[in-house]
Amino acid sequence: MMGFRLSTDQIPITKGGNCLLLPSVAESPPPESVRACIRCSRCADVCPVQLLPQQMYWYARAKELEKAQDYNLFDCIECGCCSHVCPSHIPLVHYFRYAKTESWEQEEERRRSEHAKMRHDFRLARMQRMEAERKARLRKKKEDLAKKPAKGKAAAKDPKKAAIEAAQQRVAAKKAANKSSPKNTDHLQPAQQAQIDAAEQRRQQAEPVEEAPPASGGIENDPELQEIFKQETSSHFATISGFIEQTRAGNNDAAQIPAEIPRAFHTICGSARMVGLMPLASLNKSLELYTDSLVEQQQAPDKTALALMEDGVDTGKALIAWLFDKSQAEPNIESLLSRIEAAGQRRRPSAPKKQPTTDTPPESN
Numbered sequence: 001m002m003g004f005r006l007s008t009d010q011i012p013i014t015k016g017g018n019c020l021l022l023p024s025v026a027e028s029p030p031p032e033s034v035r036a037c038i039r040c041s042r043c044a045d046v047c048p049v050q051l052l053p054q055q056m057y058w059y060a061r062a063k064e065l066e067k068a069q070d071y072n073l074f075d076c077i078e079c080g081c082c083s084h085v086c087p088s089h090i091p092l093v094h095y096f097r098y099a100k101t102e103s104w105e106q107e108e109e110r111r112r113s114e115h116a117k118m119r120h121d122f123r124l125a126r127m128q129r130m131e132a133e134r135k136a137r138l139r140k141k142k143e144d145l146a147k148k149p150a151k152g153k154a155a156a157k158d159p160k161k162a163a164i165e166a167a168q169q170r171v172a173a174k175k176a177a178n179k180s181s182p183k184n185t186d187h188l189q190p191a192q193q194a195q196i197d198a199a200e201q202r203r204q205q206a207e208p209v210e211e212a213p214p215a216s217g218g219i220e221n222d223p224e225l226q227e228i229f230k231q232e233t234s235s236h237f238a239t240i241s242g243f244i245e246q247t248r249a250g251n252n253d254a255a256q257i258p259a260e261i262p263r264a265f266h267t268i269c270g271s272a273r274m275v276g277l278m279p280l281a282s283l284n285k286s287l288e289l290y291t292d293s294l295v296e297q298q299q300a301p302d303k304t305a306l307a308l309m310e311d312g313v314d315t316g317k318a319l320i321a322w323l324f325d326k327s328q329a330e331p332n333i334e335s336l337l338s339r340i341e342a343a344g345q346r347r348r349p350s351a352p353k354k355q356p357t358t359d360t361p362p363e364s365n
Contacts, residue, residue, distance in 0.1 A: 003080075035088040043082035043092060049075050053082040053092050060099035065106065068099050076100075225275070226324065232271055233320060236264035237313050244306050244313075257301050261309075262292040268316065280319045283333050286340045287312045293344060304343055311336055 003018075013020065021028075043053035052071055059068035073096065082092045188196070243261055265288035272280035287309065294301060301309075318331040 031091075032089045034090055037088055037090060040087060042085045042087065046081040046085050048079060048081065049077060051076060053096075056099070057090065057092050057095050060095040063102070065099055065103045069103060073099055073103070229271055229275055230320070233268055233316070236268050237316065239264050240309055240313055244310055247301060247306060256298055257291055257294050257305075259295060262288050262295060265291060265312075275323070277319060277323050279331075279333050280316055280323075283312060283315060283319075283336065286337055290340050290344050308336075308340055308343060311339075 003021075037054060037057065039054060041054065044051070047053060049072075053076075056068050056071050056073055056076070059065070059071070060073075065073075076093075076096050078093050078096065080093050083090070083094075086092060240261060243258070265284045269281045269284040269288060272278070272284065290308065291305075294305060315331055315333055315336055319333075322328050322330050
């Protein structure tokens, strides 16, 4: 009685089908309702493999699949004899098929878990091996550096420090050459000699130590720093000029100065201080404060504000050109600073006047 019940005769026969049974209603009545197992052992009597279907049924129903396998679950050939003779009409074969499928799923899940664990352990071992190799390389590198002669260390000394030490040595040699010996110090009493020694010691302690001048350097001797400074200031000048052109052309949707304009002046000010161009730093600091006040007061830039920003950009470019070519005349920023200060004072809101109160105090009873 293996196989499945067919609900219609419109199903084709395949090569996997063993036979086709056409029992009558009397031979194969409709399945009745399932009742509890009465332990009659009829299923065990008709089992061709001599299994204990009732035990496998209990364990499959309780999902204790390992115990069902202990009773040779996978030896069942699913012939259906046990289900046919069961007086309680229990579909035993269906339970056995379910138990087999679940067992296969659990076994596959266990296999995947073991495979993942093996990969994880292999990865940990690989990471530990790589870390050990890295530490070994660092240790070998330190050992190689320690084995180098001291002469190599002296040769690799910082050139700036070497220049400072050489300057200090020259200063010390010059002081030693110019040092004059005291006069009239022959045949002194011990007390007089002690006083002279104490005075000389106080003089040496009070004498300031001349430090060696720093190594020559700066933006004039650093092409890379020059290029960075030019690119940074040009970018911010372009941002400010673009805002001025859009505002004058009426293409600027914002009625106020955006926050990026004061930020651009602030960045140019910091860059100018870094390279020592203090006039440019002072000019952009004033423009930063002026435009920042406009942003805080939520005021739209008028013609005066646009003219000041435009003159600030032109003067800044002229100062940068003068920095790299001192043959040019240094631009004067005093008049522009005065204009910015005057415009800032006009823009500064005045404090509201306090109105005198007209309320009369209540009369006391």
